[in-house]
Amino acid sequence: DQTTVLIIGAGPAGLVLGNLLRAKGIDTLILERGSREHVQARARAGFLGANSARVLTEHGLAAGMLHNGRLHDTCAFRDASGEFELNYGKLGRGEMHTVYPQHDLVTDLIAEYLDRGGELRFGVTVTDVDAETATVRFRHAGGTGEARGRFLAGCDGSNGVTRQAIPAARVTRHARDHGIAWLAVLTQAPQSMAAVTYAMHDNGFAGHMARSPEVTRYYLQVPPGDDPAAWTDERIWAELGVRMRVDQFGPLRQGPVTERRIVHLRSDIIDPIQHARLFLVGDAASLISPSAAKGANLAIMEAEILAGALTDALTRDDDHALASYSRTCLPRIWRAQEFSHWMIALLHGPTRTEPDAGFEHALRRARLDSLRDCRAHQDFFAESYVGI
Numbered sequence: 001d002q003t004t005v006l007i008i009g010a011g012p013a014g015l016v017l018g019n020l021l022r023a024k025g026i027d028t029l030i031l032e033r034g035s036r037e038h039v040q041a042r043a044r045a046g047f048l049g050a051n052s053a054r055v056l057t058e059h060g061l062a063a064g065m066l067h068n069g070r071l072h073d074t075c076a077f078r079d080a081s082g083e084f085e086l087n088y089g090k091l092g093r094g095e096m097h098t099v100y101p102q103h104d105l106v107t108d109l110i111a112e113y114l115d116r117g118g119e120l121r122f123g124v125t126v127t128d129v130d131a132e133t134a135t136v137r138f139r140h141a142g143g144t145g146e147a148r149g150r151f152l153a154g155c156d157g158s159n160g161v162t163r164q165a166i167p168a169a170r171v172t173r174h175a176r177d178h179g180i181a182w183l184a185v186l187t188q189a190p191q192s193m194a195a196v197t198y199a200m201h202d203n204g205f206a207g208h209m210a211r212s213p214e215v216t217r218y219y220l221q222v223p224p225g226d227d228p229a230a231w232t233d234e235r236i237w238a239e240l241g242v243r244m245r246v247d248q249f250g251p252l253r254q255g256p257v258t259e260r261r262i263v264h265l266r267s268d269i270i271d272p273i274q275h276a277r278l279f280l281v282g283d284a285a286s287l288i289s290p291s292a293a294k295g296a297n298l299a300i301m302e303a304e305i306l307a308g309a310l311t312d313a314l315t316r317d318d319d320h321a322l323a324s325y326s327r328t329c330l331p332r333i334w335r336a337q338e339f340s341h342w343m344i345a346l347l348h349g350p351t352r353t354e355p356d357a358g359f360e361h362a363l364r365r366a367r368l369d370s371l372r373d374c375r376a377h378q379d380f381f382a383e384s385y386v387g388i
């Protein structure tokens with residue numbers, strides 16, 4: 001198999017990249033491990049920032065998002081001292097989120113990519129990657145095979161194989177386990193509050209995020225290594241009630257829990273995110289904790305930058321943007337990591353191993369007070385929360 005740009009992985013990163021290259025008439029082949037049904041049903045992100053909405057709209061990929069997505073502009077913080085709301089759509093740059101589930105976006109992007117004449121094979125697992133020759137070996141139901149491109153895009157997520165193709169001596173890895181885990185829950189229930197709500201409690205963090213009129217996501221901080229099966233529907237709703245302080249703020253709209261899984265808050269960035277003919281995009285380049293809902297947004301941002309750079313190289317013989325792809329992306333990646341890290345510190349109490357928990361508690365109180373009272377801080381928060 002021979003193509004111009006060989007893309008590994010059909011998540012938001014690979015599919016946005018593939019669509020943008022097809023729009024320029026560039027040949028692409030996407031190899032995806034999962035089945036089409038599997039990737040179209042995999043519920044993950046939901047909050048698209050302003051840049052993501054722009055990229056999708058400008059490149060003709062936003063029909064589903066514009067039709068079924070909902071604008072979202074407010075978040076709320078709850079703790080023992082009360083609750084305050086930030087209408088971030090009126091702060092900072094005045095930007096809002098669009099709430100549109102990632103698997104619906106992936107479904108739209110696959111249909112559009114095939115319409116644009118893109119090649120896509122499901123059920124193909126890439127096992128070996130050669131960044132110098134842009135060649136991969138893969139396994140599928142029919143046996144094994146090889147594919148080659150002029151360029152290779154690694155869009156295979158945080159546990160993918162492409163990032164391992166960069167020789168260890170050429171790359172610095174910055175990996176951090178934040179020591180915190182969330183039980184990520186999907187419920188068949190309408191949202192309980194109008195706003196994204198972050199609740200801080202001595203039992204741990206709890207979060208509430210809209211997904212669609214019938215589906216709401218909740219998060220519960222749990223001990224790392226906890227078994228999701230130990231969390232029955234009753235236990236989940238009871239603990240959400242405690243941490244969300246329903247006695248004080250009113251009940252949650254309950255429904256069956258349809259998915260429960262443990263997400264460890266981790267960051268894992270490599271530098272550079274390119275080597276020879278290989279370019280990494282999305283979680284493959286930089287895993288970010290879900291605390292600030294940035295992962296899918298970074299993937300879409302990087303896909304647009306790489307698509308522009310590859311188009312320059314392939315249609316105008318201009319390699320400048322391609323040579324500096326990593327240098328262009330990494331400062332933005334680190335800005336998102338920094339904000340996400342700040343959110344982790346805001347949302348979670350000190351871990352038991354920390355020597356002076358009282359100090360950490362007081363800092364967290366000060367962070368919240370500053371966010372509640374200081375307009376300049378609110379503007380900065382809003383800009384960082386929706387922007388990249």
Ligand code: RFL
Pocket residue numbers: 008009010011012013014031032033034039043044045046047048102124125126127155156157158159160161184263281282283284290292293294295296297298299
């Ligand atoms: P993906 O989506 O993981 O896609 C990678 C694809 O590559 C395939 N693959 C392979 N294919 C062939 N051969 C191999 N060897 C392969 N290895 C892997 C996989 O099957 C898969 O289809 O990566 P991509 O495209 O970089 O996109 C990243 C986003 O999916 C991720 O950052 C977000 O979901 C993170 N995230 C959120 N991001 C946001 O921007 N806003 C949010 O509100 C948000 N909420 C979340 C999230 C992630 C979560 N989890 C489950 C970690 C909420 C949660 C709970």
